[in-house]
Amino acid sequence: MTIDQLPVIIPVSLLIFTCLTLLFGFLRKSLAFPIALTGMAVSLAASILGLVQVLLYGPQSYQLGGWAPPIGIEYVLDHLSAFMAVLITFISFISLIYSRHSFAREVPDKVVPLYALLLLLVAGMVGIVVTGDLFNVFVFLEIASLAGYAVMAIGHEKAPVATFRYIIIGTIGACFYLLGVGFLYFATGTLNMADIARLLPDLYESRLILAAAVFIVIGMALKMALFPFHIWLPDVYTYAPSGVVSLVAPLMTKVGAYVIIRMLVSVFGPGFLSEGFPLMAVLGWLGAAAIVIGSILAIAQSDLRRMLAYSSIAQIGYVALGIGLNNPLGLIGAMLHILNHAFMKACLFQVAGGIRYRTGLWQIPMLAGLGRKMPWTMAAFTIGAISMVGIPPAAGFFSKWYLVLSSIEAHNWVFVIVIIISSLLNAVYFFRILEKAYASPESGNELVNTASDPPASMTVSIMVLAAGILILGLINAIIITNVLQPVVKLIS
Amino acid sequence: MEEIYSIKPLIAVLIPALAAILNLLFSRQPNIREFWTIAAAVAMFGVIFSLLPDVLAGRQPEISLLNIAPGIALALRVDTVGLIFALSASFLWIITSFYSIGYMRTLNEKKQTRYYASFALCLFSTIGFAFSANLLTFVIFYEILTLVTYPLVIHKESPAAISAGRKYLVYLLSGGLALIAAAALTYYYAGTGDFVSGGFLSNLAGQPNLMLLFVLFLLGFGVKSALMPLQGWLPTAMIAPTPVSALLHAVAVVKAGVFGFVRVIGDVFGPGLFHDIGAWQILAVMASITIVISSLLALYQDNLKRRLAYSTVGHLSYIVLGISLLSTTAWTGGLIHLVNHATLKITLFFCAGAIYAKTHIEKISELNGIGRQMPVTLGAFTLAAIGLIGIPPLSGFNSKWLIGQGALEAGAGWAMGLLLLSGLLNAAYLLPVIRRAFFTRPDKPLKFAEASLFMVIPLLIAAALSLYLGMFPDGIFHIYQLASDTAARVLDGVIR
Numbered sequence: 001m002t003i004d005q006l007p008v009i010i011p012v013s014l015l016i017f018t019c020l021t022l023l024f025g026f027l028r029k030s031l032a033f034p035i036a037l038t039g040m041a042v043s044l045a046a047s048i049l050g051l052v053q054v055l056l057y058g059p060q061s062y063q064l065g066g067w068a069p070p071i072g073i074e075y076v077l078d079h080l081s082a083f084m085a086v087l088i089t090f091i092s093f094i095s096l097i098y099s100r101h102s103f104a105r106e107v108p109d110k111v112v113p114l115y116a117l118l119l120l121l122v123a124g125m126v127g128i129v130v131t132g133d134l135f136n137v138f139v140f141l142e143i144a145s146l147a148g149y150a151v152m153a154i155g156h157e158k159a160p161v162a163t164f165r166y167i168i169i170g171t172i173g174a175c176f177y178l179l180g181v182g183f184l185y186f187a188t189g190t191l192n193m194a195d196i197a198r199l200l201p202d203l204y205e206s207r208l209i210l211a212a213a214v215f216i217v218i219g220m221a222l223k224m225a226l227f228p229f230h231i232w233l234p235d236v237y238t239y240a241p242s243g244v245v246s247l248v249a250p251l252m253t254k255v256g257a258y259v260i261i262r263m264l265v266s267v268f269g270p271g272f273l274s275e276g277f278p279l280m281a282v283l284g285w286l287g288a289a290a291i292v293i294g295s296i297l298a299i300a301q302s303d304l305r306r307m308l309a310y311s312s313i314a315q316i317g318y319v320a321l322g323i324g325l326n327n328p329l330g331l332i333g334a335m336l337h338i339l340n341h342a343f344m345k346a347c348l349f350q351v352a353g354g355i356r357y358r359t360g361l362w363q364i365p366m367l368a369g370l371g372r373k374m375p376w377t378m379a380a381f382t383i384g385a386i387s388m389v390g391i392p393p394a395a396g397f398f399s400k401w402y403l404v405l406s407s408i409e410a411h412n413w414v415f416v417i418v419i420i421i422s423s424l425l426n427a428v429y430f431f432r433i434l435e436k437a438y439a440s441p442e443s444g445n446e447l448v449n450t451a452s453d454p455p456a457s458m459t460v461s462i463m464v465l466a467a468g469i470l471i472l473g474l475i476n477a478i479i480i481t482n483v484l485q486p487v488v489k490l491i492s
Numbered sequence: 493m494e495e496i497y498s499i500k501p502l503i504a505v506l507i508p509a510l511a512a513i514l515n516l517l518f519s520r521q522p523n524i525r526e527f528w529t530i531a532a533a534v535a536m537f538g539v540i541f542s543l544l545p546d547v548l549a550g551r552q553p554e555i556s557l558l559n560i561a562p563g564i565a566l567a568l569r570v571d572t573v574g575l576i577f578a579l580s581a582s583f584l585w586i587i588t589s590f591y592s593i594g595y596m597r598t599l600n601e602k603k604q605t606r607y608y609a610s611f612a613l614c615l616f617s618t619i620g621f622a623f624s625a626n627l628l629t630f631v632i633f634y635e636i637l638t639l640v641t642y643p644l645v646i647h648k649e650s651p652a653a654i655s656a657g658r659k660y661l662v663y664l665l666s667g668g669l670a671l672i673a674a675a676a677l678t679y680y681y682a683g684t685g686d687f688v689s690g691g692f693l694s695n696l697a698g699q700p701n702l703m704l705l706f707v708l709f710l711l712g713f714g715v716k717s718a719l720m721p722l723q724g725w726l727p728t729a730m731i732a733p734t735p736v737s738a739l740l741h742a743v744a745v746v747k748a749g750v751f752g753f754v755r756v757i758g759d760v761f762g763p764g765l766f767h768d769i770g771a772w773q774i775l776a777v778m779a780s781i782t783i784v785i786s787s788l789l790a791l792y793q794d795n796l797k798r799r800l801a802y803s804t805v806g807h808l809s810y811i812v813l814g815i816s817l818l819s820t821t822a823w824t825g826g827l828i829h830l831v832n833h834a835t836l837k838i839t840l841f842f843c844a845g846a847i848y849a850k851t852h853i854e855k856i857s858e859l860n861g862i863g864r865q866m867p868v869t870l871g872a873f874t875l876a877a878i879g880l881i882g883i884p885p886l887s888g889f890n891s892k893w894l895i896g897q898g899a900l901e902a903g904a905g906w907a908m909g910l911l912l913l914s915g916l917l918n919a920a921y922l923l924p925v926i927r928r929a930f931f932t933r934p935d936k937p938l939k940f941a942e943a944s945l946f947m948v949i950p951l952l953i954a955a956a957l958s959l960y961l962g963m964f965p966d967g968i969f970h971i972y973q974l975a976s977d978t979a980a981r982v983l984d985g986v987i988r
Contacts, residue, residue: 391636391638391665392631392636398561404676420669423669427665431658435657438643439646439657441649477562478559
């Protein structure tokens with residue numbers, strides 16, 4: 001292995017370890033976890049190394065099988081893909097550590113296929129971000145989706161039905177994407193992103209290109225559960241095993257957002273997507289609607305996991321809103337929110353899983369007095385909640401801050417008001433839980449009274465994420481200047 | 493203004509944060525836990541006091557930490573007006589800490605660790621707020637302050653306390669969001685948020701959105717400083733333990749709102765622009781209405797703490813009125829009133845708390861003859877009441893005098909009349925308490941029985957301080973000089 005193979009090592013190591021996990025898992029069940037964790041660690045290390053390389057020497061490219069693009073498939077690590085790869089592998093690594101006890105409790109007889117499928121899912125997601133080839137994106141998208149359907153269908157008895165809805169909608173999304181890519185191939189004769197970007201400016205008048213853009217963006221909007229395509233999400237997040245949700249919820253929908261950002265910065269260029277047909281504006285307004293409706297629906301939930309799921313719908317709205325604003329600050333806000341929300345949602349879903357692990361409860365009214373019984377877990381929940389509401393110095397504040405600045409720059413006052421109001425709505429549904437956990441008299445519920453913080457591996461991973469939320473808030477300027485601004489430079 | 497690098501402002505801010513951690517670590521050893529609170533309070537005051545010579549000599553100790561957003565540093569800077577606020581809050585934290593020990597132990601309150609830790613974090617954010625060098629740092633500490641006060645409001649965990657907490661959050665978070673929007677607009681228009689004496693928005697004169705910007709700031713700080721009609725949360729929040737009402741809801745939290753106005757008028761808009769867009773009239777009229785109505789409402793409160801809360805609402809607006817008049821004298825008076833009202837009102841709250849801890853009486857109508865049982869406490873109460881009404885030589889007099897004189901200089905004679913009227917109203921709602929305490933026959937015979945010395949001594953110190961500041965406004969803390977320096981610097985060249 002040499003350093004220039006890094007772009008391909010990130011997904012391939014995971015594919016190899018998927019096989020190893022299955023193999024050794026069938027020999028001995030207890031081997032599945034350490035092998036899966038090793039695979040995850042290798043990929044994480046490769047991603048971090050890749051990011052360092054990108055920061056030091058600029059974008060890295062690898063030609064698969066030695067075939068030069070545009071004929072061959074190219075894997076590219078630039079600022080955006082390295083950023084996403086580190087994010088995906090880091091959150092997955094933490095979630096994997098977390099999932100051991102939770103799987104052993106919730107789905108004890110299915111841990112081997114679960115770990116193998118989780119690795120496959122992560123391989124699909126990092127594959128999407130490191131490839132420089134549009135059809136290859138589709139392949140990895142399908143790998144991630146199929147693995148995702150499988151892991152989410154395990155668990156609660158209602159999970160398969162919930163997942164079936166996701167399969168239908170997810171497949172439609174993938175088809176739309178494939179159609180779009182087909183149109184692009186038809187128009188340009190190539191699938192390499194850089195090559196298409198070179199050829200496109202002469203073809204901007206073509207309706208085929210416009211149709212391709214519309215298909216791709218709508219396909220990805222389906223994948224990222226953007227309002228009004230969100231209906232599959234709450235059931236899936238509610239019934240899947242907690243270890244799975246803590247990996248899927250922070251990352252899966254973000255990959256869809258990544259593809260749109262990638263199209264914007266590396267394929268179509270921002271001008272094309274906003275002039276003529278206002279595709280970006282539509283995306284932004286759908287995002288604003290998602291924020292309002294997701295937040296209001298979240299308030300109405302009494303199931304903690306469902307509430308977090310609706311909150312995810314609202315949060316993906318911020319990302320869409322930022323992309324839709326189509327100016328550098330908005331894109332920075334969107335990318336920063338992908339990062340921040342991944343940490344926040346992973347943390348919150350892990351807390352929900354931890355509560356379930358200790359008490360078997362997820363109904364919000366029954367959580368009274370939990371703050372005293374599970375001090376570390378609820379402290380992490382508090383940090384996550386504060387960040388979701390957007391109170392500084394937690395990370396969530398800063399992504400919203402850039403989105404507000406960007407909305408002001410675009411003179412879009414409605415977006416400013418939506419972001420501001422949504423913070424209040426978030427406060428309503430998160431402080432309701434904090435009030436229950438800390439200020440309500442103990443309910444006398446035996447399940448709560450005997451609770452304590454979950455096992456060390458779960459508590460530690462929850463605390464790492466909570467600490468991450470605070471650290472990301474403090475170092476957001478460093479991330480922006482070094483990683484995100486080079487991405488934005490591509491379009492300005 | 494010479495800026496010098498100094499780590500002291502950072503130390504001053506970090507001491508209470510450290511105290512909060514130590515409080516949590518020693519939650520099972522109350523004496524050690526309280527020791528850390530006292531030690532932190534004394535240390536923090538020491539550090540802040542040691543900044544005084546530099547600031548009086550015209551230097552501004554400053555420290556810039558990491559960038560919190562591209563191009564915007566998390567920065568602390570100590571100037572004259574920040575030091576006024578920090579000095580008063582940190583000194584009063586010392587005596588409040590002693591008082592808290594007496595109060596919480598007498599009443600055997602639960603969850604004392606959470607109480608002390610939250611209290612320390614409130615001071616952390618208050619001092620950070622006072623020393624913030626730019627708008628974004630300011631916003632961050634503002635929001636932290638809102639958040640860490642919440643556990644103190646709901647401390648009793650009764651349904652009433654929880655609903656008070658909700659009301660508090662709705663008001664304060666909404667205000668905070670208005671402030672965030674205001675800060676974002678400011679950065680967008682000016683490209684910077686670094687506070688500059690005399691303001692940095694003056695090149696935007698004529699911009700139509702300046703009024704919108706002012707209204708957003710007005711919402712943000714109006715909520716915190718309980719400007720009517722945004723005052724609803726404050727009387728409700730009186731359900732918190734009395735030391736909280738005393739230090740936070742009479743000094744730190746609400747004064748942070750007033751201090752926000754000082755910063756926005758002096759260091760963001762600048763007095764010239766603030767006058768030209770007509771914002772001063774809005775603020776002055778709102779403050780005047782608040783003064784009159786809150787004093788009238790105070791008359792009707794039978795709950796002693798609620799009466800004091802409405803009195804606080806009114807007195808905060810004295811300060812807002814003083815600075816919105818934009819005359820040097822009135823600014824000086826307003827800033828001095830920030831300190832004077834702090835010592836006077838903390839004395840009154842301490843007395844109310846001591847009465848409650850000893851007798852569990854909250855209502856004024858049940859205080860008949862209480863002066864015979866607790867003569868020292870009620871003596872201090874009388875002293876502070878006289879000060880609040882504005883009778884020399886107590887400290888309330890000199891600040892009211894300066895505001896009145898400044899009003900005349902600014903050609904706003906009506907404000908002078910308003911001050912006289914509200915002085916009478918102050919007397920009308922405070923003197924009956926004293927009359928009941930000393931001159932009404934008790935329902936049953938009462939014997940001499942004061943509250944714990946942990947409560948009595950702090951309240952005597954606060955009362956003595958009010959007397960001292962009244963007689964020597966430029967005494968050891970040099971409040972007068974700090975205030976007049978601020979006024980002269982900010983209003984330099986603006987003729988009113």
